[in-house]
Amino acid sequence: MDAIKAINERVSVSQLTGPDITMAQKETLFQAALRAADHAWLRPSRYITISGKARSILGEVFLRSTPEWEGLSDERQQKFRGMLQRAPLVIVAVTRLQDHPKVPRDELRLSTAAGIQNMLTAAWALGLGAIWRTGDMVHNKDVRQALGLIANDVITGFVYIGHASGIPKQPPVMLSSDFVSEWNGETLVKTND
Ligand SMILES: Cc1cc2nc3c(=O)[nH]c(=O)nc-3n(C[C@H](O)[C@H](O)[C@H](O)COP(=O)(O)O)c2cc1C
Numbered sequence: 001m002d003a004i005k006a007i008n009e010r011v012s013v014s015q016l017t018g019p020d021i022t023m024a025q026k027e028t029l030f031q032a033a034l035r036a037a038d039h040a041w042l043r044p045s046r047y048i049t050i051s052g053k054a055r056s057i058l059g060e061v062f063l064r065s066t067p068e069w070e071g072l073s074d075e076r077q078q079k080f081r082g083m084l085q086r087a088p089l090v091i092v093a094v095t096r097l098q099d100h101p102k103v104p105r106d107e108l109r110l111s112t113a114a115g116i117q118n119m120l121t122a123a124w125a126l127g128l129g130a131i132w133r134t135g136d137m138v139h140n141k142d143v144r145q146a147l148g149l150i151a152n153d154v155i156t157g158f159v160y161i162g163h164a165s166g167i168p169k170q171p172p173v174m175l176s177s178d179f180v181s182e183w184n185g186e187t188l189v190k191t192n193d
Contacts, residue, residue, distance in 0.1 A: 006125040011171050013129025016087035016162030020051065025126055029091070029161070032122035036115035042100060044108035045115045045156075048092040048147055055084035058146060065142035083137075087130075087160035091119065097152045112156040119159055129164035132157045 021029075026049065033047060050058055063069050063080035072080075084090050095112040097105050116132055123130040137143050138155040149155070177192035 001125040003125075006121050009171055010121055010124040011168050012120070012131040013162075013164045013168050014086070014131050014160075015165040016129050016131075016160055017165040018088045018162065021089045021128065021161055025128065026089070028126060029119045029122050032118040033093070033115035036111050036118055038111045038114075039103045039107050040100060042098065042103060042108065042111075044095050044098070045112040046094040046096055046153070047115075048094065050084060050090045050092065051088060055090065056081065058143070059084050061142050061146045062137055062140075065137075065140050084158075087162040089161045091159040091161065092147060092155060093119075093157045093159060094147075094149060094153050095156045096150075097154060109154065109156055116157045116159055119161075123161055128161055129168060130159055130161045132159055134158065 030047060033045065036045065038044070059081040062083055063072075063077055066072070066080060069077065069080070093112050093116050095109045097108055099105070120130050120132060134155075134157055137158070144153070144155070147155075175192075177190065180191050181188040182191055183189075
């Protein structure tokens with residue numbers, strides 16, 4: 001698929017199903033992620049794949065690390081258990097923070113964010129669906145421990161990837177003139193003025 005078409009037409013897909021993502025598809029996604037902009041080439045991003053049975057094992061951690069989980073209704077408990085089953089593949093995008101004289105820590109996370117966006121676009125170009133999610137589990141210490149994260153690691157996203165189980169929504173029409181101005185050397189001028 002043409003790159004501009006994939007960038008402009010991609011939408012997030014939340015209803016995802018099998019079949020499993022192939023090795024070749026995964027490698028395409030990883031290579032796309034690894035081409036993210038990266039100030040000073042510090043390589044701050046790590047990607048952890050979760051598929052098959054591992055999804056329910058981590059789903060159990062999601063549930064049991066939730067305060068007072070035992071008091072939750074069966075339905076709520078199943079919701080936590082099933083969170084990662086919403087796609088055949090979940091990629092946890094992790095940023096490994098480090099100090100650098102020229103690269104603020106925020107920029108390390110921005111690089112991982114760019115990697116995630118590249119994966120979303122590459123998934124779309126491959127005919128797959130994907131959605132970037134975060135939520136409370138991003139900060140959960142039991143989840144962090146289960147995934148083997150170290151103190152400097154932060155989870156920047158859970159990227160759910162699969163096959164769209166319905167027809168993906170249409171991208172919204174957005175007028176660039178609503179968001180873009182020209183600075184003429186003195187002041188901002190709307191491009192449609
Ligand atoms: C940092 C970040 C975190 C997000 N977290 C969630 C989330 O936890 N759950 C969710 O449904 N959407 C989340 N989203 C939004 C979706 O990924 C998506 O961008 C949104 O539904 C808009 O859809 P679109 O990509 O088709 O425009 C998040 C987006 C970003 C950038």
